Amino acid sequence: MLAVPGNHDGSGISPDVFSSVYGSNVGSITWFRRIENYLIIGLDTSARGVIDSSQLVFLEKVLRENQDAKAKIVLMHHPIFRAGAKGLYIDQPLKDIPRDLLYVSWAGDENIAREFLRLVDIYNISAVLAGHVHQDSIVIYRNKTIFITTGTLGGPRSDYNAFRIVDIYSNGTVAPRYAPSTSANSSMNSYNIEKAIIRYWVDRDYSGVFLNISRELGISFGNSVSVYLDSPSSNNTIERILYDTQSRETMKPAAKIEILGESGAVRTIYRVDLSAQEIYRPQGIIVRSPSLETSLKPNIINIDVDPRQPRQGIDPIRVSVEISRGSTCVYRVEVMLRASMSDEGSVDLWEEALPSWDYTRYTVVFKGVNASKAILLVRAYDLYGNTAEGKISITFREIQRTTISPPIASVITITQPTVYITTQPAIIVNTSATAITSARGPTMPAETIIATSQLTSTYTQSAIGNSFGLIVGIVIAVVGIALAVILFTRRRT
Numbered sequence: 001m002l003a004v005p006g007n008h009d010g011s012g013i014s015p016d017v018f019s020s021v022y023g024s025n026v027g028s029i030t031w032f033r034r035i036e037n038y039l040i041i042g043l044d045t046s047a048r049g050v051i052d053s054s055q056l057v058f059l060e061k062v063l064r065e066n067q068d069a070k071a072k073i074v075l076m077h078h079p080i081f082r083a084g085a086k087g088l089y090i091d092q093p094l095k096d097i098p099r100d101l102l103y104v105s106w107a108g109d110e111n112i113a114r115e116f117l118r119l120v121d122i123y124n125i126s127a128v129l130a131g132h133v134h135q136d137s138i139v140i141y142r143n144k145t146i147f148i149t150t151g152t153l154g155g156p157r158s159d160y161n162a163f164r165i166v167d168i169y170s171n172g173t174v175a176p177r178y179a180p181s182t183s184a185n186s187s188m189n190s191y192n193i194e195k196a197i198i199r200y201w202v203d204r205d206y207s208g209v210f211l212n213i214s215r216e217l218g219i220s221f222g223n224s225v226s227v228y229l230d231s232p233s234s235n236n237t238i239e240r241i242l243y244d245t246q247s248r249e250t251m252k253p254a255a256k257i258e259i260l261g262e263s264g265a266v267r268t269i270y271r272v273d274l275s276a277q278e279i280y281r282p283q284g285i286i287v288r289s290p291s292l293e294t295s296l297k298p299n300i301i302n303i304d305v306d307p308r309q310p311r312q313g314i315d316p317i318r319v320s321v322e323i324s325r326g327s328t329c330v331y332r333v334e335v336m337l338r339a340s341m342s343d344e345g346s347v348d349l350w351e352e353a354l355p356s357w358d359y360t361r362y363t364v365v366f367k368g369v370n371a372s373k374a375i376l377l378v379r380a381y382d383l384y385g386n387t388a389e390g391k392i393s394i395t396f397r398e399i400q401r402t403t404i405s406p407p408i409a410s411v412i413t414i415t416q417p418t419v420y421i422t423t424q425p426a427i428i429v430n431t432s433a434t435a436i437t438s439a440r441g442p443t444m445p446a447e448t449i450i451a452t453s454q455l456t457s458t459y460t461q462s463a464i465g466n467s468f469g470l471i472v473g474i475v476i477a478v479v480g481i482a483l484a485v486i487l488f489t490r491r492r493t
Helices: 015-025 053-065 110-122 446-492
Strands: 031-035 038-042 071-075 088-090 127-130 137-141 145-149 166-168 174-176 196-202 206-213 224-230 237-242 247-250 255-260 266-275 283-288 299-306 317-324 330-341 346-352 361-366 371-382 387-395 409-412 436-439
Touching: 038 053, 053 110, 127 166, 145 174, 206 224, 224 283, 299 371, 299 387, 317 330, 317 371, 317 387, 330 361, 346 361
Parallel strands: 038 071, 071 127, 088 137, 127 145
Antiparallel strands: 031 038, 137 145, 166 174, 196 206, 206 283, 224 266, 237 247, 237 283, 255 266, 299 317, 317 361, 330 346, 330 371, 371 387, 409 436
16 A cells, blocks of 8 residues: 555644654655556645645656656645646646646645646656545546546545545556546546445454445446455464355465565465455455454443433434444444434434444434434444444433513503594504503514514504693693683783
8 A cells, every 4th residue: 555645644743743753654755666667656745735846856856767667656635736627638738727727735836836747747647646625626638647636535525435446557548437427527426435334453363354335336346356354373264254144154365475564574464355246245354363252242331422411303412332342343333213202203213333443432423303202222243243232311302482472562541532543453542441551462472572572662652652742732722722811801901
C-alpha cells in the first residue's frame, strides 16, 4: 500500500513534529517507487493545500531520471483543479489554463501551480490522483494525462462514501472504472463503499476479515478474488465461516508469502482465493493459532443513550455500545428500538451500529421517535458467530401543548337615551345598565394569541375613545346651555 498525507493527518501540530510522527509510523511524506515500467510519485499538500518549491525540485529530478518509465503516476491529497471542472477536456497548454479552474489552495500560489502543470505536460505524466474535496471529478488533458479526484472514503460526503478502481497499464494507458450508469461527467462516478463492508483485524493469536459485498456495487471481479491475511504463528488453521448458512469450513492457502517486517523479522502472509460468485456471500475468513478458543462470547460492557430521556418526536437518540471481544473482535452490532407509540401501537426500528477504529465501541443514531417508552435491544457478533445481548429501557418526555387565553378586554358603558354600538362587531355596548363588563373569547392555541391580542386591543381602544368623545360632547352642550341662560337673563334686566 502506498499513501500520501492529507490535511487532517498533521492538524494541530507543527510541520517538524508531523514529519517525525508520520515518518516513524507511515513513511516519508514525499517519495517515489519505480516498479518495472511504472513510476509512482507521492507529494505532500497536507500543510498548505499545495506543494512547495522544494517538492517541485524533487518532482523534476525524479521525472528526469526516470524518463524511460511508460506509466507515470502522481499522488497528492489536494486536487489541482476545482471540483466544478469535472468532465472538462483541456486542449490548450496546461500552464496557460485560466486561474479560475484551479482549486483555491493552488490558485493562492499560482506560480507553483503553473510550474507543476508544466512538469506534468513536458514529462508526459499519465495520471494525477487526488481527493480532499469530498466529490468526484475527472479532467482530461489532450488524451495523455488524466486528473482523477475521488470522494471521501469516510466522513461528510456529497452523495456517498466512495472509493475508486483505476486500471493503469504498463504502456501508460489509464482507464478509471465507473460505477454503474455513470460516466466521467457524472456528479459521482466512483464506487459506493457503503455497499462493500470489509473489516480486518490482526491480533496475537489470529487475523481475520469480514466480507459483506452487495451485487449493487457493480464491480466485475473476473474469475476469482484474492484475500491476504497475516499469519499469527508457524502452525495455523485457516477457516471460513458462512453466515447465510451458519456453516464453517477449512481452507487451504493459495500461496504463502514471506516479507521483511519493520523490526527486521520475517512476516508471513497467506493468500486465500475465492471464486467471483462466492465473494457476494456474507462471510468471515480467519487464520488462527491452535491455542485460540473459538467459543468465547463477546461481552457488552455498557449501553449509553443520549439524551437519557428524549423528547417525543424531537430529540435524535444516540446509542453508544461498549464491547469487549469474544473469540475474535466483534464484526457486527445490531440495535433494535422497540417503541411503544403514543397511539398505543408499537414498532420495531432496526439499525446496524458503526464501529470505532479499534472495534471496542459501536454507535448508532435513531432520528426523533414519537414514542412514550421503548426497549433498546443490542446484539453483538464475533467472527465465529458467538453472540452477546443486552437491553435497557427508555422513557420519553412528553411535550406539553400549552394553550393561552386572550387577555380580558374591559369596556366602559354609559347609560344614554341613545343606543351606542361600536364599529367593531365583536363588542356591543349594553345601554340598559351602567357598569364595567368583561368580554372574553374562547380558549385559543398559543400560536394565535398575538393576533387575538392585537384585535382585542383595537376593540377596547375604539370603545374607550368613542366614550370619551361622548363625554366631551355632553360637557360642551352643558356649557353652551349655561351661556345661553346667562345671556337671556342679562337681556331681561
